[in-house]
Amino acid sequence: MVFHGTRDVLFKFIREHGGRGAIKIAVVGCSAGEEVYSLLAALDQAGLRSRVELRAIDNDPQMLIRAQRAAYSFGEYGGRQNFFEGLAREYREYFVEHPTDSAFFTLVPRIKKGVHFQLADAAKSDFKTNVPRQDVVVMNNVLVHVQAEEREKIISNVINSLSPGGLLITNEDIDHPSLIPAGRAGAIRSYVLRLDSAAQYAQ
Numbered sequence: 340m341v342f343h344g345t346r347d348v349l350f351k352f353i354r355e356h357g358g359r360g361a362i363k364i365a366v367v368g369c370s371a372g373e374e375v376y377s378l379l380a381a382l383d384q385a386g387l388r389s390r391v392e393l394r395a396i397d398n399d400p401q402m403l404i405r406a407q408r409a410a411y412s413f414g415e416y417g418g419r420q421n422f423f424e425g426l427a428r429e430y431r432e433y434f435v436e437h438p439t440d441s442a443f444f445t446l447v448p449r450i451k452k453g454v455h456f457q458l459a460d461a462a463k464s465d466f467k468t469n470v471p472r473q474d475v476v477v478m479n480n481v482l483v484h485v486q487a488e489e490r491e492k493i494i495s496n497v498i499n500s501l502s503p504g505g506l507l508i509t510n511e512d513i514d515h516p517s518l519i520p521a522g523r524a525g526a527i528r529s530y531v532l533r534l535d536s537a538a539q540y541a542q
């Protein structure tokens with residue numbers, strides 16, 4: 340599963356890169372927020388939350404409004420009872436009924452506040468001035484939805500947004516001279532940015 344693979348690769352990276360200050364992680368193509376909030380809950384559960392700064396990026400303003408509202412319909416998860424019963428016990432503390440609409444659930448405030456949402460287009464040249472350099476970029480189910488030309492621009496911008504030795508976690512196959520394949524976990528691939536291809540990047 341994409342989430343489990345992403346989580347496992349991310350946790351390994353965080354545990355191996357201790358003591359250098361907060362690890363900057365960007366989720367590119369965050370959509371309505373489900374992936375990034377789930378990752379943050381998992382980080383919290385594993386006691387790793389204080390080690391990271393989590394940024395979630397999308398080029399669709401409507402998606403970011405939805406992500407910041409963080410209201411998800413119980414109906415899409417088989418109803419309220421099924422949703423709560425289906426949650427692993429360790430994750431129950433992170434989800435509550437939405438305070439203004441009982442047909443929806445949301446995340447507890449400490450998880451909602453733990454993500455910095457940003458409107459930015461990963462295919463545009465100003466991505467590098469809008470997004471600070473990251474130690475990790477997570478980008479799942481984004482490239483598969485875009486045209487070939489946009490795909491190349493997104494890959495290039497994401498590579499340029501990584502620190503040397505930084506990690507790209509994605510469920511896409513990417514063949515690029517700046518990236519060293521670093522492993523697979525199910526559907527998830529990871530790539531390390533070559534140290535000698537430290538990108539020109541505006542901080």
Ligand SMILES: C[S@@+](CC[C@H](N)C(=O)[O-])C[C@H]1O[C@@H](n2cnc3c(N)ncnc32)[C@H](O)[C@@H]1O
Pocket residue numbers: 367368369370371373374396397398399402459460461462463478479480481484485493
């Ligand atoms: C299918 S969703 C993936 C959501 C999430 N990553 C997941 O796997 O559950 C793809 C998201 O990528 C966003 N996206 C597409 N092109 C983008 C770009 N150039 N820059 C930033 N976000 C982009 C879309 O707006 C959409 O919200």
